[in-house]
Amino acid sequence: MNARQDQQGASLVEGLVALLVLSLSLVATVRLQTWLRQHSDLARERSEAVQHAQRALETQRGLRDLAAFDGDTPRDACASTNATTFRLEHDTAIQDGLKTGRVTVHWQHRGGNEQQLQLASSTARLAPVYSALLDVPPQDRVLANQRVSGTGARTFPDGRSVVKPTADSRIAWVMDNATGEIQLQCTVAASAQARDLRLEDLPNCEPFSARLVRGFIRFALSATPDPLRANDAPLPLSVQAATQRCESEVIAGDGDRFIAYACAMTSVGTEPALVPQGWAFGLTAATFKACRYPASGRAPRNYLVIRGDLDCPNAAPPHDPQHNGAPLVTVQHQP
Template identity: 30%
Template structure:
């Protein structure tokens, strides 16, 4: 049977030649790719070796520095045990070994010590080695070592007491600044009150009220109270806390939480049962203020108040709501606001941030401030701190008391 000739296209042998050329070109391209992979693998291996060597060099340098720091005496005693090291022997300490025996490099350690009179010892440790490519690599670590008696480090195991922050006048932050330091770790403070001999003694470290005083001479000021007065007229109490702040007034046609300069009104303060579920009874307390007996009276700084709270819970904490009495509430009277905001940004109003109800308070609270506005006005929303504008506090207020 005859095969008919192909009507179109090239002969079969011509097509076979083209296919062979394409295969050779693909093989050439693949060969270049394989060569690139071989080079990449070589670089990766060298980088891995260098990383391992550098890690070992860092370990050797750190080990040598820690060996230098591990002295237990400043000067070696006459009959010291074999393992005892002294600061004075640092220069004679042997260098650490040459690294991991399974490493593919040999390490050389060099230590340089320098010390000037009255200054710490300067230490510089250099670890050198030759990498796979024959290049010299090195790691340099330095430190300062003070010739301090190692026995002083035992003080680090002693837990700090009280508030670790910087203390005004060297005592707890919550103690009123006008309190008199008695010089025995305590301060005494006489709250503002008319015809009262009440005074409180604070522990300078914890800020707690530790003694209640009833002075026979009501005219004695805080600065006149002596240790002899405390011994004669003060009795010890436990778990007693201070609650203090200011009441400001902005009772004009426009309420302002920043420019609260309206005259002060007569008022009193009390702690009542909190509005929480199954709240405990309000704690015993004594509150004093410098509010006018009749008013209004110009008081640019507002009314300052101080309450001594005596917790009645087993855990030494108290729960309750602080309110202002003696101020007429309602649209024709006044509305009482409180300065309160999420100052620390944790999305909650904690006891120190002046909530409506205090819950489980186990310390003294200060700067629990109020603002009295006209009953027809809303509590000012205030502003965030803006030092450039002279505002250094969050002036936000919220409703605390109003007549519904």
């Protein structure tokens, strides 16, 4: 009897201990689930706070002009997401042309704790238009400066072009489009047009090393020469330079009158010279003066002929609406 009672009592104690362990495990599981849910909610709230802060910073960086850069600090604001209210505080500081914006986000965690997050970003004081350069695709190689081929020139697939100095010239030049250097001089018919020539049409060619310089010469012979609308009848002249060949022709059509020229230059840094035929350069009203239009690098060399007793047009009006109202400046070339 006593042995059986001891065994039954031991089974009851073991059951109570197992029940206690199970209860403690259930309580721990419930607390773990609550802890995981709270931290999951906190992670979600932090993610939403980061999104609000990033949007606020992008708004600060989205400047329309420099006046907006120098403007006031954005006002504080509130935002709500999934029953959570976020309060955004803005702060900016400008130093040495650099504007630093800070956005601090405050919110009340469902667990009762006050939470906050801060992001900062700096913007340089540059016109927003320069940001467009970020959209320019990268180049896989450095491109050489391009020379502008003459009107009517024909481009070949190998990167070269053929051009005639004048429409009635009996020669044609084959030039490298990337460098503007003439490589070949060919004999062609005077009636041939450069745009119609093919490589097989150029059998009579010889090596030729020079650089192509071409432009126009306009005439404004009134007492108030206008460099933008110079359209007087051209005076007879020729063009000479440190060159192996130079040709010119009078262009008159569609109400426009000027002299076009093309030279194969062999000396770097020199300017063509205008040679009068039946008239002279000088500084009196009976003579004439040649002014040079502005040019940089490999731009065409263009000239304006005016009365000799007048000054070359400079920064004074008239202004051209097609050039954004900018005045055109010329400098004296001859005499």
